[in-house]
Amino acid sequence: MKNVNIKKFGKKFLVGLGLSVFMLGIGGVTYADSLKEKQAKEIEQRLILSKVSKSGLNLISSDEAKDIALKTAEVNPKEVQYIKAKLEEEEDYKIVKGKRVNYVYEVEFLHNGFEYEFDIDAETKEVIKIKVDSWQD
Numbered sequence: 001m002k003n004v005n006i007k008k009f010g011k012k013f014l015v016g017l018g019l020s021v022f023m024l025g026i027g028g029v030t031y032a033d034s035l036k037e038k039q040a041k042e043i044e045q046r047l048i049l050s051k052v053s054k055s056g057l058n059l060i061s062s063d064e065a066k067d068i069a070l071k072t073a074e075v076n077p078k079e080v081q082y083i084k085a086k087l088e089e090e091e092d093y094k095i096v097k098g099k100r101v102n103y104v105y106e107v108e109f110l111h112n113g114f115e116y117e118f119d120i121d122a123e124t125k126e127v128i129k130i131k132v133d134s135w136q137d
Helices: 006-055 062-073
Strands: 082-089 103-111 114-121 127-134
Touching: 006 082, 062 082, 062 103, 062 114, 062 127
Parallel strands: none
Antiparallel strands: 082 103, 103 114, 114 127
16 A cells, blocks of 8 residues: 655645635636626617617617628528627717718627628618638637
């Protein structure tokens, strides 16, 4: 039978246990922060939609914005790994075709190793910006 130095083993165990607890704590904070961030974004979206509703504007839906982005990129929706659309109220967006852009959907999705980003005017359905990057860099 092999002799085990209990003091040495105990120190290693406690250091390992402390590191594990520390890492779990960091993970917990990260998860809590991301949960709060998600809730904040949901509240922001709700407030923007409420303001739009009161103003009587007719905006496209987030699903319509996603469809416009996918069609513009000529991508099959079934091949997309991830897609999201976020409505933004633009205070200093450029004037497009003589009209100030007030509400923009920012649409992002991943397809075949590339990240696509679109800005779409939520009133006119016009694509304002297109950006494509490799997401494997």
